[in-house]
Amino acid sequence: MAPIFWITGPPAAGKSTLCAALLARYERAILIPVDDLRLWVVSGISESVPWTDETERQFQVAERATCAVARTYHEAGFAVAIDHCRNMSRLEAVISQELAGLPVTRVCLMPELEENLRRSHTRTNKSFDPHMLDDTIHYTNTHYREDIPPGWQVIDNTGLSVDETIRLIAPG
Numbered sequence: 001m002a003p004i005f006w007i008t009g010p011p012a013a014g015k016s017t018l019c020a021a022l023l024a025r026y027e028r029a030i031l032i033p034v035d036d037l038r039l040w041v042v043s044g045i046s047e048s049v050p051w052t053d054e055t056e057r058q059f060q061v062a063e064r065a066t067c068a069v070a071r072t073y074h075e076a077g078f079a080v081a082i083d084h085c086r087n088m089s090r091l092e093a094v095i096s097q098e099l100a101g102l103p104v105t106r107v108c109l110m111p112e113l114e115e116n117l118r119r120s121h122t123r124t125n126k127s128f129d130p131h132m133l134d135d136t137i138h139y140t141n142t143h144y145r146e147d148i149p150p151g152w153q154v155i156d157n158t159g160l161s162v163d164e165t166i167r168l169i170a171p172g
């Protein structure tokens with residue numbers, strides 16, 4: 001049975017890089033960044049800054065849609081990786097409701113704060129100044145550690161290669 005990986009963590013924790021490398025191990029695989037589904041909204045999108053009730057509603061819609069896409073591809077034999085920055089209690093609720101009975105491996109990448117900021121400041125894949133994420137990184141890097149539901153693997157990937165991180169998630 002093909003796996004489903006849900007990878008979370010602060011911005012610039014290495015989620016996208018890890019997902020791509022992890023999925024390269026499978027013959028058929030799909031990467032679903034929740035932010036990409038949010039970009040499908042062509043009118044009325046609510047941005048995450050400032051966070052509003054409408055932002056929360058739209059994130060929840062995107063999360064449920066992500067699960068529907070993940071389930072569809074999983075049933076077709078694809079390995080799935082979901083990339084999403086969100087607190088683990090919320091994600092656990094989504095996974096329990098929308099992906100019940102499926103083999104979901106839950107991972108939170110949590111590099112040390114200084115490493116997390118360094119990675120953010122040196123990224124080139126964003127169309128905005130990455131320093132804009134500093135407050136979010138400070139918040140998530142601190143508070144995610146206080147909110148870890150059972151079943152989540154938290155990995156400090158500071159100083160780890162992508163392959164070393166993969167071996168912690170999916171040995172063999």
